[in-house]
Amino acid sequence: MSTSLPALGLGCAPLGGLFDAVDDATARGVVDRAWERGVRYFDTAPSYGAGLSERRVGAALRGRPRDEFVISTKIGRLLVPGTPDPSFSGTPALAPKVDFSADGIRQSLEESLERLQLETIDVALIHDPEDHMEAALGAVARLGAWVDMIGVGTKSVDTALTFVNESPIDCVLIAGRYTLLDDSAALELLPACEDRGVHVIAGGVLNSGLLSGGTTFDYAPAPAELIAKRDALEATCARYGVPLAAAALQFPLRHRAISSVLLGARSAAELETDLDLLRLPIPVELWQESVLPQVDDVARR
Numbered sequence: 419m420s421t422s423l424p425a426l427g428l429g430c431a432p433l434g435g436l437f438d439a440v441d442d443a444t445a446r447g448v449v450d451r452a453w454e455r456g457v458r459y460f461d462t463a464p465s466y467g468a469g470l471s472e473r474r475v476g477a478a479l480r481g482r483p484r485d486e487f488v489i490s491t492k493i494g495r496l497l498v499p500g501t502p503d504p505s506f507s508g509t510p511a512l513a514p515k516v517d518f519s520a521d522g523i524r525q526s527l528e529e530s531l532e533r534l535q536l537e538t539i540d541v542a543l544i545h546d547p548e549d550h551m552e553a554a555l556g557a558v559a560r561l562g563a564w565v566d567m568i569g570v571g572t573k574s575v576d577t578a579l580t581f582v583n584e585s586p587i588d589c590v591l592i593a594g595r596y597t598l599l600d601d602s603a604a605l606e607l608l609p610a611c612e613d614r615g616v617h618v619i620a621g622g623v624l625n626s627g628l629l630s631g632g633t634t635f636d637y638a639p640a641p642a643e644l645i646a647k648r649d650a651l652e653a654t655c656a657r658y659g660v661p662l663a664a665a666a667l668q669f670p671l672r673h674r675a676i677s678s679v680l681l682g683a684r685s686a687a688e689l690e691t692d693l694d695l696l697r698l699p700i701p702v703e704l705w706q707e708s709v710l711p712q713v714d715d716v717a718r719r
Contacts (some may be wrong), residue, residue, distance in 0.1 A: 421488060421540045421566040423589070423617055425671060426696070427459030428452045428689070429680035433474050434467020437637075439508030440684050442474060449478035451686040455693050461591070461619070461680055462534075463492035463545060463571075464526065468502050468512035469533050476534035489534065490541035490591070490619075492571055493526045493561070494518055494554060505637070518544075518553035520560050527564055539564075543571035543591050544581070551580065558585040573622070573636070575607050582610050589677070594622035594636060596676065598629060598651055598666050599644060601711040608675040617677040620670035629666035650709050658704045664695040665704065672705065672713045 433445040449460070460479070462471045472491060479487060500513030517526070530539060542565040547554030554570075558581075561568045569589035570581040578590045590611060595603040596618075603618075611618050626634045628648055635644050652662040670676045681696070683689035704710070 423541075423567075423619065423677045424457075424459040424488060425678055426457055427461055427488075427490075427619070427678050427680045428457050429621055429682040430460060430462040430471045430475050431466045432682050432684035433462075434469075434471030435507040435509055436466070436505060436682075436684075437507065438684065441508075442477075444685060445470075445474040446478050447686040448683055448689055449475060451689055453478075453482065455690075457681075457693075458486060459488045459490075459678060459680075461490045461543075461621070463495075463543075464497055464530055464533075465492070465495050465503060465514040465545065467506045468509040468514075469497055469529075470506075470509055472530055472533035476536065480535050484536070484538075488540045489536065490543055490567075490569075491530045491534070491539055492543045492545035493523050493530075493557070494545045494547060494550070496522060496526055497529070516550060518547070518550055518557045523557055523560050524564075538566075541565065541567040541569060541589060543569045543589075545571050546573070548572065548574055548577050551577070555581065555585050558587060567617075569617075569619075571621075575602050578603070578607050579610060582607070582614060582616055587616060589617040589619060591619040591621055591680075594625050596620050596670050596673070597623050597625050598662075598669050598710060599625050599635070599647060604673070604711070604713075608673060612675040618675050619678045619680060620676050621680040621682075623670055623679055624663065624666055630663040654707050654709045655704065658701050660698070660700050660704055661695060663692075664698045665700060665710070667692060667696045668698075668700060669711070 495514035497512040498515045502509045567588040571591035573593045624630045655662045
């Protein structure tokens, strides 16, 4: 395994039209601005906009030095003619079809390489395998010949733990489970990854926008208790003059088991804001407030 995961990555689901359509020029502007600001890790998937995200990321990175950036994409779903995933807008008439067979994995990687206009993918992540665990676990052994790093991408701590404990994976992308609102990954998953040398990529760190002024959690209306928890966090941050979103973006990297944090943005301006918040100085006293999740092994960066 030679790939090194940068501490900051661009999560490219929004570039596939997640919930709202994004045009080619806007998507290109996001990737270009990310590159200008030093982002060198890009995470995408075939099912993000029925191939749109991969095509747009590939077009934006074309001509950039290949040894200067890391690409991760997902496997486990092929794109076939059909009704698109309704979570994405402005997409081709293609639907994701689950396939963890050897032929399916090979086809998925080949089609991703074509869309990305690349000869290699650095990281292959088994995508949301909760309903297909036996087949997905078996797929790990088949991936080693084609990619440098193999992992799983999921919102489920239990799924991630199963892969860490039962398969020789290199990394885990855990979405929304190590955040200021939900740090459930901290109990077993992060220690297990640290013990086994498995890299952890934290996605969904704003919990679908609830930590940045929105009202949804896991892409559904947030329950009242989570809104109340968010409000308490926001009030605490305000006493220190710190935007809640800044604390939310910086929190995951305080744990030494976390290798990377993914930022998702649908415009260059949104990305610019998040990058500035990520670098905003935060008093150490804020992190010690009891309303925030406490981290024993802090501040690698």
